Amino acid sequence: MPRLTRQIHVGSVAIGGGAPVSVQSMCSTDTRDAAATLGQIRRLAEAGCEIVRCAVPDAEAASALASICAGSALPVIADIHFDYQLALASLAAGVAGLRLNPGNIGARWKVEEVVRACAERRVPIRIGVNGGSLEKELLEKYGHPTPEAMAESALGHIRILEDLGYAEIKVSLKASDIRRTVEAYRLLAAEVDYPLHIGITEAGTTWAGTVKSAVGIGTLLYDGLGDTLRVSLTGDPVEEVRVGWEILKSLGLRERGPVFISCPTCGRCQIDLIPIAEEVERRLHDLPKTITVAVMGCVVNGPGEAREADVGIAGGHGQGLLFRRGEVVRKVPQNELADALVAEAWKVVAEKP
Numbered sequence: 001m002p003r004l005t006r007q008i009h010v011g012s013v014a015i016g017g018g019a020p021v022s023v024q025s026m027c028s029t030d031t032r033d034a035a036a037t038l039g040q041i042r043r044l045a046e047a048g049c050e051i052v053r054c055a056v057p058d059a060e061a062a063s064a065l066a067s068i069c070a071g072s073a074l075p076v077i078a079d080i081h082f083d084y085q086l087a088l089a090s091l092a093a094g095v096a097g098l099r100l101n102p103g104n105i106g107a108r109w110k111v112e113e114v115v116r117a118c119a120e121r122r123v124p125i126r127i128g129v130n131g132g133s134l135e136k137e138l139l140e141k142y143g144h145p146t147p148e149a150m151a152e153s154a155l156g157h158i159r160i161l162e163d164l165g166y167a168e169i170k171v172s173l174k175a176s177d178i179r180r181t182v183e184a185y186r187l188l189a190a191e192v193d194y195p196l197h198i199g200i201t202e203a204g205t206t207w208a209g210t211v212k213s214a215v216g217i218g219t220l221l222y223d224g225l226g227d228t229l230r231v232s233l234t235g236d237p238v239e240e241v242r243v244g245w246e247i248l249k250s251l252g253l254r255e256r257g258p259v260f261i262s263c264p265t266c267g268r269c270q271i272d273l274i275p276i277a278e279e280v281e282r283r284l285h286d287l288p289k290t291i292t293v294a295v296m297g298c299v300v301n302g303p304g305e306a307r308e309a310d311v312g313i314a315g316g317h318g319q320g321l322l323f324r325r326g327e328v329v330r331k332v333p334q335n336e337l338a339d340a341l342v343a344e345a346w347k348v349v350a351e352k353p
Helices: 034-047 059-071 084-093 108-121 136-142 147-163 178-189 206-222 237-250 273-284 302-308 334-351
Strands: 008-010 013-015 022-026 051-055 076-079 097-099 125-130 169-174 228-230 259-262 292-296 311-315 319-324 327-333
Touching: 022 237, 034 051, 034 059, 034 237, 051 059, 059 076, 059 084, 076 084, 084 097, 084 108, 108 125, 108 147, 125 147, 136 147, 147 169, 147 178, 169 178, 178 206, 206 237, 228 237, 259 273, 273 292, 273 334, 292 302, 292 334, 302 311, 302 319, 311 334, 319 334, 327 334
Parallel strands: 022 051, 022 228, 051 076, 076 097, 097 125, 125 169, 259 292, 292 311
Antiparallel strands: 008 013, 311 319, 319 327
16 A cells, blocks of 8 residues: 655645556756756656656856746746755745755755755755765764665754744655665654655666666565655666656556567467567657557467557467457568557547547
């Protein structure tokens, strides 16, 4: 069962309180280059991103946020470290959220100013604990970034905002280690009911990072933990969004585009299945509705999987059967299978309400 949390809003996107798990990413552009940043935001939105974060390292970046927020199709979160004035400037520019640790921006009066400005605009704050940047005293206490140290860090930041009467909060506790991350989230979830932003930080390159993220994020979601997520990859942030959606789709938590089923191939396969599967996935990736597409290579599991899908093929000797919603449509030669399956998929989409 999903853990029921308080609900906050980042712009128009509800987080927690039973809302669908949302998919986030972070721009890799220089925020000071508003045109490049808006271009990347457009690509992220097309891929299904629902919230985007921008780094704000200096006043020039904060100033550029005004045009970025005005032109963005997505709610924009400002990523702030240490300097409360950058937080205030970002809020004035129109951001929909802050990523900021209140214990790291100096004297209490600075935190009060930021909280007051957030309250005026009803802008939530994400407390972002990272295993690589824990407070010195916690590292001395625990010896290294343990799950207990991460949870204690988050609780300390939460208390600062609670003491100021501010509850528009979400929290993340990310490490590059899956076990440490998962346990930290479990510890914190037992203490507070704020929505959780989940992810495995510094997960790695697109291939390795996808595997780590799927395991870590998938474990948390299966536990019912997580209200919004970011997949952190060393690569094009559009891939972060695609992976995030695939994780949610695989657990039945969200729907977007097709669900692909394809066999791993073996010695029974009598058609050249791999290029067919790759071509079909590429051509149908952006389907506007959710259907199940099966690309199967032999007579053992193929007919069953293809029959259960909305559309599918089951390979034979140099040819395959084309299925549509449980019924055989026709036999198709191998070199026409991809075209036939793609065309049939679009027919099904056209008929879906």
